Structure formats: C-alpha cells, structure tokens
Amino acid sequence: MDANSLLLNRFKMQCNKFSGTITKELGVIKKRLVKEMIFGIQASKDVKLSNISRSLKEDIPLIKTEDRLSRNLASEDLSEQLNKEIMRLASGKIDDTMVIAIDPGDIMKPYAKEMEKLCNIYDGSSGRAARGYHLCQVTAANLAHDRIVPLYCEAYSSEDSTYPGRSEKIIEIVQKVKSNIGSNGTWAIDREGDDIDIIRGFTSEELDFVVRLK
Structure with a gap:
C-alpha cells in the first residue's frame, strides 16, 4: 500500500470516527448521510452536491448518488x-x-x-x-x-x-x-x-x- 492510500484510509477513519460521535442519536440513514457529507466536503473542498457525490466514487451513476444525498438532506433539518x-x-x-x-x-x-x-x-x-x-x-x-x-x-x-x-x-x-x-x-x-x-x-x-x- 502506497503513502497516498495510507493517508486516504487514515482520513476516512477520522471522518468515520467524528461522524459516528456526532450522530449517535440518529438513525442509520442519517448517520450515513452525515458521514458521506463530511467526507465529501473535505475530499472535494466544495459544498456542491455534484462534487460531493463525485468524491464518493460509488459504483452507480453519479446522478443516483446526488439524488440520494439531495433527498436525505431535504427530509429533515439536522x-x-x-x-x-x-x-x-x-x-x-x-x-x-x-x-x-x-x-x-x-x-x-x-x-x-x-x-x-x-x-x-x-x-x-x-x-x-x-x-x-x-x-x-x-x-x-x-x-x-x-x-x-x-x-x-x-x-x-x-x-x-x-x-x-x-x-x-x-x-x-x-x-x-x-x-x-x-x-x-x-x-x-x-x-x-x-x-x-x-x-x-x-x-x-x-x-x-x-x-x-x-
């Protein structure tokens, strides 16, 4: 594993730890949303959903990821x-x-x-x-x-x-x-x-x- 991969894994672990701490009273869907938003904003250095979605690199069409984030963000003020x-x-x-x-x-x-x-x-x-x-x-x-x-x-x-x-x-x-x-x-x-x-x-x-x- 190269140095970049080690840094990325460490960064993901820190995001997961922090998001898990601040979402302990939320449901599974909201926990995932906060984790993905924290990682996506930090990784893309942007708050636009398209760039956040792109940084998640999911094995589905980009628009599907963006739609899911948009739908979950709109459902409840956290x-x-x-x-x-x-x-x-x-x-x-x-x-x-x-x-x-x-x-x-x-x-x-x-x-x-x-x-x-x-x-x-x-x-x-x-x-x-x-x-x-x-x-x-x-x-x-x-x-x-x-x-x-x-x-x-x-x-x-x-x-x-x-x-x-x-x-x-x-x-x-x-x-x-x-x-x-x-x-x-x-x-x-x-x-x-x-x-x-x-x-x-x-x-x-x-x-x-x-x-x-x-």
Whole structure:
C-alpha cells in the first residue's frame, strides 16, 4: 500500500470516527448521510452536491448518488441534533482563559430564485442589501489561538414563522451554548454587538463579555 492510500484510509477513519460521535442519536440513514457529507466536503473542498457525490466514487451513476444525498438532506433539518453533540463534546474543553467568539454572518444567494424562505440580508463583503440566509457561528479559542473549539453553527431565515428577531436570535443562541458549556470564558461579538438588547442578554445571563461599540 502506497503513502497516498495510507493517508486516504487514515482520513476516512477520522471522518468515520467524528461522524459516528456526532450522530449517535440518529438513525442509520442519517448517520450515513452525515458521514458521506463530511467526507465529501473535505475530499472535494466544495459544498456542491455534484462534487460531493463525485468524491464518493460509488459504483452507480453519479446522478443516483446526488439524488440520494439531495433527498436525505431535504427530509429533515439536522442542525439541532448535530449542534447538541458538538457542544457536548466541547463542554469539558472551555475554561476561563478562552474567548468565545460569536460571528453573525450571512450566506448570499444572488442567483437563487426558488430556494425555500430566501430572505433579505446585509452582505458584509459588499456593504449592500442582498438575498440569502442569516448565519451565526460560535467558536472558542485561547489567547494564543493554538486551540480552537467549534461550538455552534446555524443558518436561518427571517422569513421563517419561528424567527424571533435579529437580536433575540443571537441571544437564543448564546443561551443554548451557555446551557451546555456553562459561564466559562469571555464572550466577544463584533458585528451587531452594539445592540442594546444583545448587551442586556449578556448581562442577564451573567456572562463576561466584550462588544464593539460604534
């Protein structure tokens, strides 16, 4: 076995181990889906289903693989279950010396016409209004930045009937993360951090925090 084969096998083992850990409460079909998506995204360095499907190299027509992935992805939103397991894994790794960074962002979809619940967003790159989805990520890091711990990631739409509002959504995510990792660390938020409702959310949760004021 050559060096490339050894690296590929090791990579597959790492993907299988990680996906198995974060999908332990899911059914067989969903476990396979998450495993294939993690491997496919890493192997193809892309999030397009066609390239993910191609990287799986199944002995069936490519369109069949793509259809299966598309169908399983559309059947259920796995965000809550996966975030829950990721926070569980991280819960024992967060201490008071770490910074917990909240990064509200966006996924811009300039060419999409029929995607479900497309909403108005602010494209931070261009500084203009656009169409797409809101995104919020939470990551912990020590001051030397040689230890990064992912905690939470969610894409959502302001067109969803359950959307509570911009500030309320960020506070909701803070509360979810805190319920899993406790009050350790110092929270930091740049974009949108000067919102008084977000500041009140931090103080009501009795968290140490840093925000950027305009």
